[in-house]
Amino acid sequence: MVKVLECERCGFKEYLLAEEKSYDRCPSCQSIVIAQEKNDLPTQLQEIINVANQNFVYRNIKTDNYSVFFDIDELYKTPEEVISSFEKINFYPFIRREKEKLFVILRSSPPKKGFSYKKNLILFLLTIISTTIAGYFMAVPHIEYGFITNPWVGAITFSFSIMLILGTHEMGHYLIARKNGVDATLPYFIPAPFILGTMGAVINIRSFIPDKNSAIELGLSGPLAGILVAIPITIVGVMLSPIVPITVFGESSLFLGEPLIFQLIANSIVNVAEGYSLYLHPVAFAGWAGIFVTMLNLIPMGQLDGGHIARAVLGPIYHRYLSFIVAISLFFIGIFTWAGWSLWGIIGLYLAYRGHPGSMNEITPLDEKHWIMVGIAIILFIISTMIVPIKVG
Numbered sequence: 001m002v003k004v005l006e007c008e009r010c011g012f013k014e015y016l017l018a019e020e021k022s023y024d025r026c027p028s029c030q031s032i033v034i035a036q037e038k039n040d041l042p043t044q045l046q047e048i049i050n051v052a053n054q055n056f057v058y059r060n061i062k063t064d065n066y067s068v069f070f071d072i073d074e075l076y077k078t079p080e081e082v083i084s085s086f087e088k089i090n091f092y093p094f095i096r097r098e099k100e101k102l103f104v105i106l107r108s109s110p111p112k113k114g115f116s117y118k119k120n121l122i123l124f125l126l127t128i129i130s131t132t133i134a135g136y137f138m139a140v141p142h143i144e145y146g147f148i149t150n151p152w153v154g155a156i157t158f159s160f161s162i163m164l165i166l167g168t169h170e171m172g173h174y175l176i177a178r179k180n181g182v183d184a185t186l187p188y189f190i191p192a193p194f195i196l197g198t199m200g201a202v203i204n205i206r207s208f209i210p211d212k213n214s215a216i217e218l219g220l221s222g223p224l225a226g227i228l229v230a231i232p233i234t235i236v237g238v239m240l241s242p243i244v245p246i247t248v249f250g251e252s253s254l255f256l257g258e259p260l261i262f263q264l265i266a267n268s269i270v271n272v273a274e275g276y277s278l279y280l281h282p283v284a285f286a287g288w289a290g291i292f293v294t295m296l297n298l299i300p301m302g303q304l305d306g307g308h309i310a311r312a313v314l315g316p317i318y319h320r321y322l323s324f325i326v327a328i329s330l331f332f333i334g335i336f337t338w339a340g341w342s343l344w345g346i347i348g349l350y351l352a353y354r355g356h357p358g359s360m361n362e363i364t365p366l367d368e369k370h371w372i373m374v375g376i377a378i379i380l381f382i383i384s385t386m387i388v389p390i391k392v393g
């Protein structure tokens with residue numbers, strides 16, 4: 001016989017296995033709770049309990065339609081062992097400590113949809129086309145001034161450079177995900193019919209991050225891999241860019257922001273005198289875009305790359321505060337500087353609202369090596385930041 005407190009409205013149940021309790025309002029939806037005696041536990045719960053018994057000492061068990069909650073007295077096994085034993089029965093345990101209390105929340109594994117490379121391939125080809133067209137339009141003004149003879153050379157070198165930077169960024173995430181046992185898809189490139197010809201690329205993470213150290217690696221891997229390719233591309237691009245008098249530029253010319261890393265590269269290659277400016281070759285534009293993408297991804301908000309890192313360092317509550325503060329700040333920065341930031345602020349509010357599931361094991365602290373990675377991520381963010389990325393005229 002087992003006693004159960006059950007809410008008929010939302011499906012919340014508490015199985016009284018360890019301590020006697022009684023309440024008549026559901027802790028989750030405040031409806032009336034009914035106490036019942038049952039002969040045995042549901043089969044799936046029995047299976048979960050069998051695994052739980054091998055891993056920790058717990059009290060009563062609470063469930064809702066999505067999760068099973070255990071209040072833990074003591075773990076018998078390491079967090080890694082707890083995770084792997086539940087994964088065998090297709091559950092993901094989230095191990096948490098709040099106010100000195102340990103608990104485990106089990107979620108059933110997200111359904112693994114079959115993976116077809118077709119969509120990745122089609123988007124990849126479309127993005128090659130859209131970035132080539134974008135590169136063509138970047139190259140055309142260079143012909144008028146006699147710097148490029150064939151616009152298709154500019155078009156193809158731009159497309160190749162931007163695809164290489166974005167692809168390397170995403171493959172950085174993909175390989176680190178695989179190394180840490182996280183199920184991730186190959187990159188999806190996003191074609192776009194304007195300026196750069198793409199809105200970047202993404203991978204889908206289809207399982208959960210095992211621990212905070214892995215979350216740091218996952219967040220840093222893309223931006224680090226991407227910038228390591230963007231730097232040599234920027235160097236080549238700047239070498240290909242002519243220096244012209246500023247008077248060449250018309251009212252509709254685009255002026256790009258110069259983050260520290262870009263200034264460092266440009267100043268060590270060319271000497272631009274007062275009244276002159278670099279007329280960016282499409283390859284330099286791709287390098288610049290790679291730096292811009294690095295900054296955008298490292299913004300510490302929601303589930304962006306910087307968000308993974310912030311969540312691992314700050315925990316759930318401060319990660320949430322930070323996400324909202326950054327989103328609201330971006331919105332206001334946009335009013336006074338580049339309007340695009342306001343749009344990012346609005347997207348950021350949604351990301352902040354959605355939050356971050358965190359990694360499964362959040363009780364093992366970050367080790368020294370991963371603190372260094374946090375430092376590298378902060379440095380990358382600083383050297384790639386630009387307040388006004390694009391200005392017209």
Ligand SMILES: [Zn+2]
Binds near residue numbers: 008011012026027031
């Ligand atoms: Zn309820």
Ligand SMILES: [Zn+2]
Binds near residue numbers: 169173222223297305
């Ligand atoms: Zn990324």
